Amino acid sequence: MPDPLIHVAIVEDDPEIRQTLALIINGTPGFSCIFSYADCESAIADLPGHFTDVVLMDIELPGITGIEGVKRLRPQMPRADFIMLTIRHDDEAIFESLCAGATGYLVKDTPPAELLDAIREVRQGGAPMSAAIARKVIRSFRQTSPSPLSDRETEILRLLSDGQHYRSIAEQLFLSPHTVKTHIKNIYEKLQVHSRAEAVRKALGDKLI
């Protein structure tokens, strides 16, 4: 039978917040917080040895940031989930945290009950996020601006990004290589780029393909 207790660790530089979090967690049946740290350096040195289910990680920390902390701790703690805590809804920080391996993302004024819900949720295979954060994450999938390219151009850009040559693109679309070249020139002008590499980058970044 599995350990019913969820073991939580905290990395948070503000002593008051750190203690409040620990009190909330230890004061709730089913939760336990034995380890807490004021900075990533000590967490990295001490935490990997101890059994931990969930790490609550502040982002704004002196020295190593919480994002970098997750990046370093994760490989050593494959079974743990990381939930970021932050005061700001900084877009960059959100996506960097997710890339680093965070599974949850909460603003610091999350009420205690919701924080505990989030910890439960992350253990049950979810990805708890504050509402505004979730919206930003979801938004990031959308095409930001309407494509300036025609259908034909988009089609050719797609083949271009497959690494295909003028010639093979021309053959696939039953066109003269000259025509393909003209299209690509027009694509370059519309996207304000000067090479295939730049075009592919821009196309993927702006979700044009």
Next chain:
Amino acid sequence: MPDPLIHVAIVEDDPEIRQTLALIINGTPGFSCIFSYADCESAIADLPGHFTDVVLMDIELPGITGIEGVKRLRPQMPRADFIMLTIRHDDEAIFESLCAGATGYLVKDTPPAELLDAIREVRQGGAPMSAAIARKVIRSFRQTSPSPLSDRETEILRLLSDGQHYRSIAEQLFLSPHTVKTHIKNIYEKLQVHSRAEAVRKALGDKLI
């Protein structure tokens, strides 16, 4: 003072589910469902004229799919939020829906109380997702496999994807253009590609840069 009532529309081909959903919504104070459709075709023809806050959209529909439906309805209903309903956790469908403009994504066995919560949440700027879905979305930000590239190679790949030439890369890194070329040859071999365009595509796709 704003209308306190949340106006919900439903697009769902199964008559039983459609009616059940409508009953749940109309049976709850603060919610109203006047419009419901069995397919996207009729929704596209009728819905844009009516005031709607939230559209519950089934994905698996005969004819036009729910994903395509969102793509077409969204531009005409900029103030509405779309929540997808699905039976399967199909990865492709999730990301296509989000790209199409969906703001929420729920599995069909979501209990009524949670469904209503989700509708409230999406109206308050959130992005409600079933736990397993949220986890998949968050996972998509992570690097899937460890990079086969050395640090130097990654650095050069980054400059390459900016559209820079051998020469300017060499100058920036204080290297001979020959060296840059050798690195790029090695990058191509490791990534199994044969051109800058392909390399950039793979690099961005696999989150190597």
Next chain:
DNA sequence: CGGAGAATACCCCATACGGGCGATTTCGCC
């Protein structure tokens, strides 16, 4: 000690690429 991988540097060569410039047809829209 030996081997592998990484980083550095160089050579040759065919060709794909990007820029510049012009042209026709079709289609929709004012």
Next chain:
DNA sequence: GGCGAAATCGCCCGTATGGGGTATTCTCCG
């Protein structure tokens, strides 16, 4: 009816690119 955008096809030219080699140095690891 004319104008612009899109799609099609064409030529010239210089150079960047990619593939084929070879070589040295250094470090890390078994």
